[in-house]
Amino acid sequence: MKKLKVGTRGSKLATTQTKQALAVFQSHFPDVEVELVKIKTKGDHLATHNLQAIGGQGCFVRELEYQLRAGNIDFAIHSLKDIPTTIHEDLTLACVMKRHSPTDALIIRDAGVSLETLPKNAVVGTSSLRRKAQLLHVRPDFDIQPIRGNIDTRIRKMSEGQYDAIVLALAGLERLGLDQTVYHQELSPEIMLPAIGQGALALECRKDNKEVLQMLKKMEHPETAIAVSAERAFLNSMDGSCTFPVGAYSFPKGDTYELTGMIGSENGKIILKETMQGDDPVILGKAVAAKMVQQGAITLIEECKNDQKETFIH
Template identity: 90%
Template sequence: MKKLKVGTRGSKLATTQTRQALDVFQSYFPDVEVELVKIKTKGDHLATHNLQSIGGQGCFVRELEYQLRAGNIDFAIHSLKDIPTDIHDELTLACVMKRHSPTDALLIKEAGVRLETLPKNAVVGTSSLRRKAQLLHVRPDFDIQPIRGNIDTRIRKMNEGQYDAIVLALAGLERLGLDQTVYHQELPPQVMLPAIGQGALALECRKDNTEVLSMIKKMEHAPTEIAVTAERAFLGSLDGSCTFPVGAYCQSKGNTFELTGMIGSENGQIILKETMKGNDPIVLGKTVAAKMVKQGAITLIEECKNDQKETFIY
């Protein structure tokens, strides 16, 4: 087979996790040559802008999807949490790989400091509305300030004293080996429900590229695929974007799956949660979403979006 071109964002984390995924790919297909194509996305170009103002997490994948549809790359490797629930008709998520840690981590400068023991009114860096809402629910005194940039940049800003702590996905720390060198506290789902699909990598390609589709399908991890399908069905039933405080986590429980969904107000005063079990991931996700709608989820989502509109009128 000819050489395959694989698209990725150019950040250190994106290229590292892409290379880790390609190591698995080449264990199946050692004779296939792969070329890494680094693509700058809107989210990378506008690195200082508020995520919600430039389209939420989807801003990190649209350019890769354009290059896929144009035939300039054969498949793309994404963090699944960056992919909106609705993708272009010509494309498909061909494979979801085994999930790394789905949880978030609180990074601090000194060993021994924890979420509960950070000083009153501590400045905590995150641009995620999901993290902000859940942090303020536990510690309403926190001063939550936005932070963008790659992981190294964020850690440097914290070490320089701009923040008392920052929150990052634990999987990112692990993939870069930073979980061994940076003081951090893992935040369990009971405290901080993760983003939809957090910790999982997804491989996306064109539906008509059947040869590549069949190759990368070999890397699929079925339990992860079922879990993230439930999480994405939950999100898709509500709005499909991550431009409001929303989280979900699905895990296998014996012979079935358990999904917990969360929607909150940005100030953390209201956190709605629902947990259910089921065998069909799409039905499970939709059912949890329907239960949360009855609790008032749509009102919360609309209030959050209206607040954002007011914030982004210049």
């Protein structure tokens, strides 16, 4: 029997979604034994720090990628939204699995309250610039405060009264079975465009490990893979990072794919959006990015980065 080592972050959500992915893997390869290797990432070690200050989205995957390159694990399972658009030349995203809900959810302390009816100046917890910008665009009165920690920790902080509401990815709630027990409002993409790749899992391995690469490819969900390729091409064309308010969502529409991209100011006063359709995901992503540049997206990105530099200096 062949044995493979699989790397994952050690959080409850990460291990839960890894086990769900491995159940699919073992349905294809029942004779392959898998060993789960939990790896603590920089983002986990510095759980109270500002994400932009410790390296942005890549801080949740770098240690796993290091262990992959060193040959200590055979493949790693990530939330696709955590993976930068440019990865190490020795590695490859072998497959993207079927997407869960791509949307965000507003978790509200008081049942029966919604985004529209939260009290004036309500305190809403999120450390995401993307979520902050889009929330302030529809509710400029909100007091947006940072929040870090695992899902249970964030919900507990809200229940204790530190926040009136928090924003989480709906897919995370679903994977942990909390979508049936926690009062929440799903935020449609029209209100809040999700992060690039949100709701999808990606399996990463070494390019030279042809056997594992071919095994993982059997788990790919083509529609999801095409959609997220468009989203990642959009992000890569804009800047490649998530150090500014940026979101995108693509999905099949008839015989083609639709992609909407968003760039915003951190205070939510300016939200730029563009929607296009196309057959080739990379061309589609680049085309939406080009339209956004025409709208003034580069200026917004530079202003946001300059504001962050001043924040970190002071």
